Amino acid sequence: MAHLKITDASGRQWEFKFVEHAICTIGRAPDNAVVLDDPRASRYHAHIKSTDNGSFTIVDGAVINGQLRRSANKVFINGDAQFEHQLKTGDRITIGASTLRFEQPAEERTTDVRYDDKPLGHTQLLISANDVMSTVLRSKTDDIIPALARDKVLEALQRKANILSALYEMSKTLGSVFDLNAIFEKATDVIFRSTPADRVVALLAEPGNNGNYEDAELNPIAVRARDSKLEAHARKLSIGRTITRKVMKDRVALLSQDAAADEQFAGVDSIVSQGVRSTICAPLMAETRVHGALYADRLDPFAAFKPDDLELISAVAAQTAIAVENARAHERLAREEVARANYSRFLPEYVVKQMLDNPESFKLGGVSQTITILFA
Template identity: 30%
Template sequence: MATKKNREGKKKPRSADDIFADVEGDIESIEESEAVRESGKLSSRLEKVERKLSKMEMLVDITRALNSTLNLNELLEQIIDSVIRLAETERGFLMLTNDEEKFEFTIARDRESRSLEEKDFSISRSIVKEAIKKGEPLFISNALEDRRFKEQKSVLNLQLRTAICVPLLHGEKAIGIIYTDSRSLTTELSNEDMSIISAFASQASIAIENARLHGELVLSKENLARENLELKQELSERYNFSGIIGKSKAMLEIFDTIKKIAPYSTTVLIQGETGTGKELIARAIHFNGPRRDKQLVTINCGAMPAELLESELFGHKRGSFTGATSDKAGLFEVASGGTIFLDEIGEMPQPLQVKLLRALQEQEIRRVGENKPRKVDVRVIAATNRDLIEDVKNKSFRRDLYYRLNVVPINIPPLRERSEDIIPLTEHFLEKYAKKMHKRGIKISSSAMQLLVASPWPGNVRELENSIERALALCGDSKVLKPEHFPHLQHSLGILDGLDESKSLKEKLKVVEKQIIIDALERTGGKITRAAELLDVTRQHLHNKIKEYGISS
């Protein structure tokens, strides 16, 4: 709240140094004046100077105390107690601005440093309004005789004598008001008293803002610590074994493997088709091991060019290549003490495979442009949807790196090979997205569930999750999901119905999967990338399936 006078350049309150200089000048003047000594006025002047000096020393002590207090409530009490002492008044009030920039009572005390009850919160609002209007301190020695206020109802009711009201300014904004008064005492306020109280108010404003900022910082740190703890708990709950849905024999074996290897830093290679949950397994390993409180850093090795990937993994020195404007730590350094998850490891270029092998063997890396090795302590978990054995045979993946990564292999079977997991997964995703969309109580019909179980799911768990979310979003007010809410799957069911009953479920699902891929390619004019997006699988995964089924693209 900036006043007109503020904006025009109101005279600043005198500083403590200025007032001290005046006191020293007074003392020198007294010492040098023989006439004063002889006139007998020395004692009176010395008393005034000593009183001024005493108040200045009090101001210095008070300011020192204010600057050492960061607790806002304690600080506000100190401010009011101090102003009562400096002004020699009976009671004091401190009002601060709220979020709506209105003044509200914050602290009320008497000269015995006791808090006043709310029924005693009676002040002269006319004096407060005048101080706010002028934007400067208001000092009144006897309000009952002051022509400006002697007829004001509040002054008469309170029988006010001394009254002081000082705006607390932060820059040009009023952040509060100090108000102090006396009803039984009349204090003769000298210019020095006014200067001292004004100087005190300036220091008090700074101290209040510092305490507020400190309080906000402490609160921010507490909130951050609480959110961090909640996030860790959430991550721990999300990636414990109860957070991974699956009751098939294959998944139970994977859970058992995770439980056995999580406590150690053993390198793990997770293999499985796109959408099977490889990253979920990696997170479960990390969050159930001793590195859970350290970072888990994830990078997709197939998502960037070789040059950028090397810099991202191992870091670089400033000036080592165009655009390297500063030194940068790589993800191996960032993850030191924790875990790095190398997704799509099969897409890593061969030159980088050599450097990764060295990092695994030596537990050290070299930043791009540096010769000095840097030690790192990282658990490595890698994942791929490729057949790395086949890649080793055709020499696109290094044999030595494969064996270094494949210390503990985890193979996640595709969803079509563990159909018993589809029902619990469906129930889990149904509950998750019904809660998000505020559609609690929604069910799925048995015929719709049969459709889901019978579908081949080329995109695996991710495709199932997307299908449930899509059906919930498009079902309107329906309380039951039916087959018609999964139109993209009904075509698959039609294909299944026309198959030879002598075929096994696995054989039937392969036929359906092949037909779905053919349909996607026809819809996209044979464009593999667009067909992969339509099926929610990676381009490489779709390419492998086209090759497996001998489909002409």
């Protein structure tokens, strides 16, 4: 079920689950669906409405007496002020000093990709995620000179230089970017410019799946096709669950060539009818955990990726993982800073530190209930 993960200005955290076809109102007034304890929020600051295809749209303001009245301090989506925005999973909504994170399971998003459980292709190539950068940087000149002509050697070296240039550009750009959508947009741009990939899907693991990578729920948060005309078709194609599970569990980048891409199977019509294709999947592995995966494939069943493509996409995934880790750390620190500022007004510093380090150790005493008081 689609839901919001909310942290208001006081540091209080909770979840709000959407009711089908119901409008979710947000603001300070007690009759809102989401009530924010935030002086910078308007009484009726914004509302979220669902559509028939299962998507959700947030609108700045509320309809009062038949007129839409905008909020005083605006609604920010991933850092940008927006009057109206169709929400995607992972979107960060900022209202005053409160943060609302929108999440929607993959099965509810009709525009997202589907999974299948087909076995791996006939030809496979694996690279350990720990060895990605060393594999990319290692020179292969000595190995290829005896077998290739001089122009082929120069071509191979030029490709290596292009890979390093793309990685440098990506690291420079993402050094100060904390928006997940912008991070994956840059990653897919680099992949399209440097490999023959026809479709790239960014898969993000749900927070809280630490240590259980085999069964981690992967949510597609970005789907792009090389040709914009094929975007709708690309979204209908499935993703190999067998591949993503292996990548997440074993922490390896995988190149799977289906039979149609192998020369010995060329011309087999039945392979084409099955829609098999060449696929690369690389984990978004940082120091602390696997954050997800980048999944790229060729839509032409007789076109195959090469080992060099696996190296580049693996390296892009490594850079992307660092950016994702930084973005999540930045978001966590921002929440803690807001909570620290609010708690510090009433509590000693050592108590605030303990509350932030171990929030489960603090619980409200007494019983919360509705009472009636008679004054005489």
